[in-house]
Amino acid sequence: MNKLKVVTIGGGSSYTPELVEGFIRRYHELPIDELWLVDIAEGKEKLAIICELCQRMVDRAGLPMKIVQTLDRREALRDASFITTQFRVGQLAAREKDERIPLSHGYLGQETNGAGGLFKGLRTIPVIVDIIKDIEEICPDAWVINFTNPAGMVTEAVYRHTHFRRFIGVCNVPVGMHRFIQDILSLGKTDHLSLDLFGLNHLVFIKDVLVNGHSRFTEVIDKVASGNFSGSTVKNIFSLPFAGSLIRGLNLLPCSYLLYYFKHKEMLAIELGEYYKGEVRAQAVQKLERQLFKIYQDPTLAVKPAELEARGGAYYSDAACEVINAIYNDKQSEHYINLPHNGHVENIPDDWVVEMTFLLGRNGGTPHPRLTRFDDKTMGLIHTIKGFEIAAARAALNGNLNDLLLALNLNPLVNSDSDAELLAREMLLAHQSYLPQFADAIATFTATREA
Template sequence: MSQKLKVVTIGGGSSYTPELLEGFIKRYHELPVTELWLVDVEEGQEKLDIIHALCERMVKKAGVPMKVFKTLNRREALQDADFVTTQLRVGQLKAREQDERIPLSHGYLGQETNGAGGLFKGLRTIPVIFDIIKDVEEICPNAWVINFTNPAGMVTEAVYRHTGFRRFIGVCNIPVGMKMFITDVLQLTAQDSLSIDLFGLNHMVFIRDVVVNGESRFAELLDGVASGTLTANSVKNIFDLPFSEGLIRSLNLLPCSYLLYYFKQKEMLAIEMGEYYKGGARAQVVQKVEKQLFELYKNPDLNVKPKELEQRGGAYYSDAACEVINAIYNDKQTEHYVNVPHHGHIDNIPADWAVEMTCLLGRDGAKPHPRLTHFDDKVLGLIHTIKGFEIAASRAAIGGEFNDVLLALNLSPLIHSDRDAEVLARELILAHEKWLPNFAATVEKLKQ
């Protein structure tokens, strides 16, 4: 690596950026980032200006020799980049609101990474990520791309299935939250060594073992969650419903909170429908939180990340991203939970799948943890179903064909009628027309 360590953050005007910067400042002694470039699109100019000014104040307060740049010119920013992080939202929060409200208006879960909403977030996002990768291949081919744009699993699957780019790692904050929860409830200190066997797909992970100082403490953890003395929800944007004791004990696994959408479909839908009829959707809550955050960020006296940022569902994402970059840069060979292809390491799933699992990270990227070579057979059916949905979704994102969208929707276990799938596909394609340029021919047909 050169003396200069340059990180480019695409979606730099995001309200999460101060947390990312805090992570770099905190690790400056071992990860000396000399340049951080914040890139955004024209619609995000105002937010980018506010974030950039705050970041400059944070760097000044920390007294580290890091320069923060802002630009709308992605290609200029990518010159000589070592790491590129992607944290973008195509169509911004208004598009997310459509992803939530349109499915709910037909009695379906509206959620930004699952079901119809998750599919359409993927359809808007994947082509943009592909454009970024094309630029990276041309301008800074040795850079690593660390993606924490949702739906992270679908995006990672699409990149490895449909491009030749191999320096791409998908990151999610759910495993980080689960790890923090485990650290809390087992009252671990920095001196304890903690290793977690985590496997599955993005937003569909299970923990099958927790090893502290070489000994498994999974049984006591499972017992606490099953009996209800511990709640394992670490995410701000999902209602805190406990899984039933019977489910936890029969699985003998700890599911992440997003699995509520599959194991408690009826309850989750009822809660969301209640919110919808009151005129609310998660996107509106987030828009409100974001508005308040940007008001705080504007304050010329603010020079640290404000506590309020943790009200967003993606808190700790950037900590995960900083740790991943640190592990690669310093060839640490440390344990992380990321989205990558397993290349046949797991013996009972197809070799070309991208999965989310415990990996060891170093200079050459992520390698699946040697302890994890088999996915638990009890949940393989569900994993296969969602992977089928992700593969169909990545094909739809590239082709822009109506039938490919229909296939993906019909393969999702959250859609229960082929006729409804057609209605949802039509309405969502037309609602997002501006953000789906490769669907132009399909849009023309739908409007006839």
């Protein structure tokens, strides 16, 4: 890699300043020559604001990093070394529909889980596949670091339905869990923390915690089971504690998103309460986005503002920087990422994409040698969600209504086949401009509605 060029697709995202901050901090190891920020016409204004802020950040740091903004993805991809993807098809207005429509029928409305997560995947996966086609043609040796949600479903789709193999899914949830354990154990900067983390995206568990090579997992479980854990390490999930009996029975540390399964009744009640007040999470995020972009336009601002950490995806970008750094410098360092395990885990199918502890270097990720088996207590839920992801990926690319309905019915957050049909109809009609692959089903539903 003679010239280090990074391309960010979705460059007008409010998260981009965090990405640039990460690149600035690592410039001594990761000397990026060019950072290209790519967006679509609808995001042109935001892209310009972000580009100007990022240029001020680079200038303040005194680095010779060139920042380029463009709406031409193919032009940006020429000679790219790394591509990061961080976009939202339909923007936050689509997320609001993903939340409101399921809640209107008494189901959890969430952007990566249940019906909402499915429809985000249906909109996103075809776009990712189109991006990959361009990459295979223009810069086939580049690595793609994806933190567009739903990251697990997207990564599963890429490895199941394309031949591209330089694609890594990244999530901020394990980063939040890592930070939480550092806090709960009062670790210092010189302490080395290693996690045995396993599962699927937004469905991960920690089975061991090693500090300087010694397990302190029993101490972590005791602290968490005693109530010293809020249940959520990210901003976009309401914080509830897991029952101590559950933690001790599992003898595992679950991620925040498992509240949707282990505290389904409580989480649904909270979301319905917010919904009836007209205050779904997407509205709060849209308000925060407006505030952030107002802050970003301050010509004296030349650093990432603290307000960005209020977004649910805080630390995504920092994690992406570390992944790029590990590959570029062949670090063989520990990361919690989404990739196929290729038969390393003995009690799941060989071709599954999983989220677990990998060692990452120039040739990609290798599952950590300690993690050869997923805990049997988790396998029922893991198999259920993986079946949902596989069906969802297939439906996203073939536009088959029956495959879409199968995915909905397989998801444990949708528990009625008649309601699945109702949700499918309403959400297809609501998102029809972003779901051309379902044109036949949408036409049928439209005709029925107008009859």
